[in-house]
Amino acid sequence: MVLMKRTSYYWNVLVLLVLLIKQGISDDLTEAPPPIVMWHGMGDTCCFPFSLGTVTKMLKSKLGESLYVKSLKIGESIITDYESGFFVHPNKQVEEVCRQLSNDPKLGNGYNAIGFSQGGQFLRAVAQRCPVPPMLNLITLGGQHQGVFGLPNCPSLSQKSCESFRRMLNVAAYTNWMQNFLVQATYWHDPLNEQKYVQSSSFLADINNERSINQTYIENLMKLKRFVMVKFTKDTIVQPLQSQWFEFYEPNQDKVILPLNESSIYIEDKLGLKAMMDANKLIFLESEGNHLQFTDEWFTENIIPILQP
Numbered sequence: 108m109v110l111m112k113r114t115s116y117y118w119n120v121l122v123l124l125v126l127l128i129k130q131g132i133s134d135d136l137t138e139a140p141p142p143i144v145m146w147h148g149m150g151d152t153c154c155f156p157f158s159l160g161t162v163t164k165m166l167k168s169k170l171g172e173s174l175y176v177k178s179l180k181i182g183e184s185i186i187t188d189y190e191s192g193f194f195v196h197p198n199k200q201v202e203e204v205c206r207q208l209s210n211d212p213k214l215g216n217g218y219n220a221i222g223f224s225q226g227g228q229f230l231r232a233v234a235q236r237c238p239v240p241p242m243l244n245l246i247t248l249g250g251q252h253q254g255v256f257g258l259p260n261c262p263s264l265s266q267k268s269c270e271s272f273r274r275m276l277n278v279a280a281y282t283n284w285m286q287n288f289l290v291q292a293t294y295w296h297d298p299l300n301e302q303k304y305v306q307s308s309s310f311l312a313d314i315n316n317e318r319s320i321n322q323t324y325i326e327n328l329m330k331l332k333r334f335v336m337v338k339f340t341k342d343t344i345v346q347p348l349q350s351q352w353f354e355f356y357e358p359n360q361d362k363v364i365l366p367l368n369e370s371s372i373y374i375e376d377k378l379g380l381k382a383m384m385d386a387n388k389l390i391f392l393e394s395e396g397n398h399l400q401f402t403d404e405w406f407t408e409n410i411i412p413i414l415q416p
Contacts, residue, residue: 138416139171139173139174139416140170140171140174140219140414140415140416141216141217141218141219141243141414141416142174142175142176142177142213142214142218142219143166143174143175143176143177143218143219143220143221143414144176144177144179144208144214144218144219144220144221144230144242145159145162145163145176145177145178145179145220145221145222145223145226146179146204146220146221146222146223146226146227146229146230147159147178147179147188147192147223147224147226148192148223148224148225148226148249148399149192149193149224149225149290149291150189150192151189151192151223151224152180152185152188152189153178153179153180153185153188154178154180154185154188155185159178159223162221163176163178165403165406166414169407169411170411170414170415175213177207177211177213177214177218179204179207179226181195181200181203181204182195191290192225192290193289193290193291194288194289194290195290196286196287196290196293196309196310197229197232197290197293197294197310198309198310200229201229201232201233201236201237204229204233204237205233205236205237208233208237208240209237209239209240211240214240215240216240217240217241217242217243218240218241218242218243219242219243219244219245219246219413219414220233220234220242220244220245220246221246221247221248221410222245222246222247222248222250223248223249223399224248224249224250224251224344224345224398224399225250225251225290225291225294226250227247227248227249227250227251227252227336227351228247228250228251228252228294228311228314230242230245230247231245231247231250231252231314231328231334232310232314234327234328234330234331235314235321235323235324235327235328236324236327238327238330241330242330242331243331243332244331244332244333244334244335244413244414245331245333245334245335246335246337246410246413247335247336247337247351248337248394248399248401249337249338249339249342249344249345249351249398249399250336250350250351251294251345251350251351252315252336252350252351252352252353253296253311253315253349253350253353253354253355254294254295254296254304254308254311254350254355255291255294255295255296255345255346255347255350256295256296256297256298256346256347256356256361257346257347258276258346259343259344259345259346276292276295277297277299277300279292280292280295280297280307281295281297281303281304281306281307281308286307286308286309287309293308293309293310293311294308294310294311295308296308296311296350296355298355298356298357298358298359298360298361299359299360299361301358301359305317305318306318315372315377315378316372316377316378317372317377320377324378325376325377325378325379326379328378328379328383329379329382329383329386329388331383331388332388333388333389333390333413334383334388334389334390335390335392335410335413336351336352336353336389336390336391336392337351337392337393337394337401337409338351338352338391338392338393338394339351339393339394339396339397339398339399339400339401340393340394340395340396341395341396341397342397342398343397343398344397344398345398347364349364352367352391353367353370353372353373353380354366354367354370355370367380368381368384390413392409
């Protein structure tokens with residue numbers, strides 16, 4: 108009788124150990140989602156609770172409260188971060204972000220990146236220039252990958268006023284002073300004078316390999332698992348809105364949009380986009396709304412699966 112009790116006791120202990128070991132193995136096999144790095148757009152900051160703060164909460168609610176989300180801040184304060192969106196050259200911002208990422212031990216195994224508006228092309232520059240730590244997936248929401256040639260909400264003004272403002276920008280945007288002073292001038296893209304744009308753009312023409320081919324940019328961009336571009340179909344901020352899908356006007360006019368696969372940057376594969384398309388690494392998504400307007404349901408359906416392990 109005593110022997111049976113001892114046998115039963117040891118058997119129960121053994122079963123418990125097996126269950127604990129099994130649970131431990133199961134926990135190890137449950138892979139946590141990679142960290143997420145976000146970069147805000149013009150007129151925003153890293154830490155406004157009603158903008159990227161809301162996105163951070165949504166990401167944690169969908170992917171787990173332990174998810175590490177790094178919302179990039181340029182400078183020492185929210186004020187300097189806000190001002191950087193207008194007055195700190197993108198090259199300097201990208202350089203600072205690369206230092207931040209390389210010094211963050213939580214990102215050592217890689218991270219997913221989400222760029223909002225101009226933060227989209229800035230994060231693409233990070234992917235091209237700073238491969239360590241590795242960027243796994245790049246998601247750009249309303250990014251201006253081929254630049255802009257129009258004023259935000261200009262349709263609310265008269266056509267004559269819009270054209271007058273645009274002509275002034277065409278004259279001033281490519282001056283050394285404006286290129287160094289105003290962030291938006293560094294991705295102003297005049298399709299009526301492509302040569303001037305290529306020669307004078309101090310940021311966009313470089314990261315798009317339009318001035319010369321930087322093979323490192325191509326190799327680093329192609330390391331991405333996926334490059335996701337989200338276009339807002341009723342966008343009144345980004346003009347033309349097709350820039351969000353890496354499309355732009357045909358050269359020497361500003362009416363007809365040239366599809367990506369008919370553009371020189373794609374046909375000549377200046378940036379590796381054709382190779383990425385062939386490898387199914389390019390994803391084009393739409394959201395029915397104005398600039399950066401999307402619902403929780405849309406985000407959950409379209410973006411969350413890309414961020415999961």
